[in-house]
Amino acid sequence: MPRPSEPTRERIVQAASALFYNEGIRRVSVDEVAAKAGLTKRTLYYHFKSKDDLVAAYLAARDQPNLALFRKWFAEAEGGLAVKVEAIFKNLARSARHPKWKGCGFLRTSAELANMPGHPAIRIGAAHKKKFEDWLRATFAEQGIADPLKLARQILLLLDGSFAVVLLHRDPSYMETAGEAARTLIETALGKQGVSGVRT
Amino acid sequence: MPRPSEPTRERIVQAASALFYNEGIRRVSVDEVAAKAGLTKRTLYYHFKSKDDLVAAYLAARDQPNLALFRKWFAEAEGGLAVKVEAIFKNLARSARHPKWKGCGFLRTSAELANMPGHPAIRIGAAHKKKFEDWLRATFAEQGIADPLKLARQILLLLDGSFAVVLLHRDPSYMETAGEAARTLIETALGKQGVSGVRT
DNA sequence: TTGTGTATATTCACTGGTTAGTATACATAC
DNA sequence: GTATGTATACTAACCAGTGAATATACACAA
Numbered sequence: 001m002p003r004p005s006e007p008t009r010e011r012i013v014q015a016a017s018a019l020f021y022n023e024g025i026r027r028v029s030v031d032e033v034a035a036k037a038g039l040t041k042r043t044l045y046y047h048f049k050s051k052d053d054l055v056a057a058y059l060a061a062r063d064q065p066n067l068a069l070f071r072k073w074f075a076e077a078e079g080g081l082a083v084k085v086e087a088i089f090k091n092l093a094r095s096a097r098h099p100k101w102k103g104c105g106f107l108r109t110s111a112e113l114a115n116m117p118g119h120p121a122i123r124i125g126a127a128h129k130k131k132f133e134d135w136l137r138a139t140f141a142e143q144g145i146a147d148p149l150k151l152a153r154q155i156l157l158l159l160d161g162s163f164a165v166v167l168l169h170r171d172p173s174y175m176e177t178a179g180e181a182a183r184t185l186i187e188t189a190l191g192k193q194g195v196s197g198v199r200t
Numbered sequence: 201m202p203r204p205s206e207p208t209r210e211r212i213v214q215a216a217s218a219l220f221y222n223e224g225i226r227r228v229s230v231d232e233v234a235a236k237a238g239l240t241k242r243t244l245y246y247h248f249k250s251k252d253d254l255v256a257a258y259l260a261a262r263d264q265p266n267l268a269l270f271r272k273w274f275a276e277a278e279g280g281l282a283v284k285v286e287a288i289f290k291n292l293a294r295s296a297r298h299p300k301w302k303g304c305g306f307l308r309t310s311a312e313l314a315n316m317p318g319h320p321a322i323r324i325g326a327a328h329k330k331k332f333e334d335w336l337r338a339t340f341a342e343q344g345i346a347d348p349l350k351l352a353r354q355i356l357l358l359l360d361g362s363f364a365v366v367l368l369h370r371d372p373s374y375m376e377t378a379g380e381a382a383r384t385l386i387e388t389a390l391g392k393q394g395v396s397g398v399r400t
Numbered sequence: 401t402t403g404t405g406t407a408t409a410t411t412c413a414c415t416g417g418t419t420a421g422t423a424t425a426c427a428t429a430c
Numbered sequence: 431g432t433a434t435g436t437a438t439a440c441t442a443a444c445c446a447g448t449g450a451a452t453a454t455a456c457a458c459a460a
Contacts, residue, residue, distance in 0.1 A: 008409080023315045026226040029445055042448080043410050051446065102314045110368045111311035114302045115223045117370060126368050153374060154358075154381040160368075161361025168310045168326050168360075170317060174353060181354040184388055185381055208435080229419060242422080243436050251420065 009047045012037045016058045021105050025055055025112050025121075055109065056120040062105055063128045070132060074139075081143050082186040085136075085155060089162065089179025096172035103167035107160060132156065145189050155182050209247045212237045216258045221305050225255055225312050225321075255309065256320040262305055263328045270332060274339075281343050282386035285336075285355060289362065289379025296372035303367035307360060332356065345389050355382050 015036035019028040030051050034041040048054045070088055077087030095101055102108070106125035113119045133149075133156050140148035162178040165171075215236035219228040230251050234241040248254045270288055277287030295301055302308070306325035313319045333349075333356050340348035362378040 024226070024312060026224070026312075027315065030447085031445075040411055041446085042412080045447070046409065103311065107364050107368065108311040108314060111303065111308040111364075112224055112226075114308060114367060115227065122368065129365070129368060150377060150380070153377045157358055157361035157365055157374065157378045157381065158354075159361070160364040161357035161359070164307050164311075164360040164364050165329070165357055167314060168307065168322070168329060174357065177350060177353045178357045180350070181357065181381075181385055185384060188384055188388060230421080231419075240437055241420090242438080245421070246435065 008037075008039070008043075012039075012044055012047055012054070013057050013061050016054050017061060020055065020058050020109075021102060022100065025109060030054070052120060055113075056124055059106060059109060059121050059124045059128070063124065063131070066128065067131055067135070071135065081139075081190065082183040085186055086179040086183045089159070089175050089182060092159075092162065093172040093175035093179075096166050096175060104160065104163040107163055108167075129156065129160070132159075140186075140189075143190070144193050145186075146193055147189075151185065151189050154185050158182050158185075208237075208239070208243070212239075212244055212247055212254070213257050213261050216254050217261060217305075220255065220258050220309075221302060222300065225309060230254070252320060255313075256324055259306060259309060259321050259324045259328070263324065263331070266328065267331055267335070271335065281340075281390065282383040285386055286379040286383045289359070289375050289382060292359075292362065293372040293375035293379075296366050296375060304360070304363040307363055308367075329356065329360070332359075340386075340389075343390070344393050346393055347389075351385065351389050354385050358382050358385075 012033065016028075016033045019033055019036060030044060031041050033054065034044045037044070044054070048057065073088045073091040074084050077084040079087075106128050110122050110125050113122055116122070133152050136152035136155055137148045140151050145151055158178040158181055162175040165174045212233065216228075216233045219233055219236060230244060231241050233254065234244045237244070244254070248257065273288045273291040274284050277284040279287075306328050310322050310325050313322055316322070333352050336352035336355055337348045340351050345351055358378040358381055362375040365374045366372050
């Protein structure tokens with residue numbers, strides 16, 4: 001059969017992603033994933049040792065693309081630091097208006113598996129959010145902000161808060177409100193920065 | 201048997217609360233809830249017409265006590281508006297250090313049932329958060345803040361963000377960071393308020 | 401060129417357990 | 431003697447994971 005066999009594994013992960021994200025982890029059976037991928041459950045278990053393993057693969061596949069998207073939205077925005085960060089929230093609001101949007105897969109998984117704190121999928125989610133936080137922190141540090149880690153965490157809190165609130169109310173305008181708050185916090189931090197601070 | 205029969209229904213809701221909150225909605229079976237309440241599943245189905253009904257009752261029971269706790273934390277704190285709101289976050293951080301803490305039941309339920317947008321439990325969760333938002337809005341309005349609704353929503357975003365982030369990282373210090381951000385936003389809003397603004 | 405062994409990849413059929421919800425009967429109180 | 435409340439026993443479906451067999455590709459020997 002196919003020698004490197006990555007297409008099969010890839011197909012399984014993509015089927016799992018669509019189902020887990022749309023329906024929830026525990027709602028979706030391994031049989032459903034296999035059917036959607038066009039193969040039998042037994043074949044799926046050849047590529048993944050357990051359902052938990054598959055859940056971890058689902059989130060791992062979303063890690064880099066998600067981060068790249070945030071960086072792209074930031075990079076493409078015209079303006080100062082605060083405006084560029086606010087652009088992330090505006091773009092997110094746009095995605096959230098899509099009818100199939102159902103929040104952040106990482107956060108929803110950690111909520112659903114809250115009774116299994118050490119679950120591999122939760123570790124992947126935590127690492128993902130740390131990477132985002134660290135990218136923000138480094139960006140803020142470059143701009144000479146006094147406490148870049150604190151500010152990065154505050155932005156992250158607003159971002160994840162908007163995922164949660166918009167999922168509950170189905171009202172993406174909360175994301176724009178979060179973006180305004182982020183802008184305020186960044187402008188305040190820029191106002192307090194030392195004379196050596198770099199501006200854009 | 202007991203005539204008003206409210207103790208039985210009450211016992212079921214309490215058993216359901218403990219199990220749903222600790223293990224997750226879909227993880228817990230109706231049999232488990234019945235067993236924990238000390239009666240049979242058939243009796244449970246006499247008091248609730250479905251599992252969905254029971255899930256809604258679980259969240260409805262948390263609505264008022266939760267709001268009362270937030271108001272109490274706010275009322276008992278010494279200081280100005282910003283400090284009193286920050287106190288909510290500090291108290292929340294304290295709760296989150298308890299080993300059995302597992303985030304916000306309303307948000308976790310909305311994440312787990314994200315594929316059922318009209319679910320009664322999600323409606324109850326949305327109404328709960330709206331009540332909190334409205335209480336904050338009214339409080340800010342009393343203090344003469346220019347756009348009390350916007351500020352209330354920003355605080356709510358930080359609060360729900362801290363639930364999500366702390367659940368993921370199991371690091372309650374994020375709640376204190378959120379509290380600082382809330383204080384900054386409120387102080388900024390107070391600084392911009394009209395001359396007629398009331399101070400505390 | 402042809403035969404053969406081996407690792408990779410896939411399927412069918414199954415198990416043991418769980419699950420939401422119900423048909424029916426029984427008990428108690430007033 | 432009827433409302434309310436509780437229990438036993440059941441259904442029909444679902445679900446994570448496995449045993450055993452099979453098919454293919456390719457390396458290497460004859």
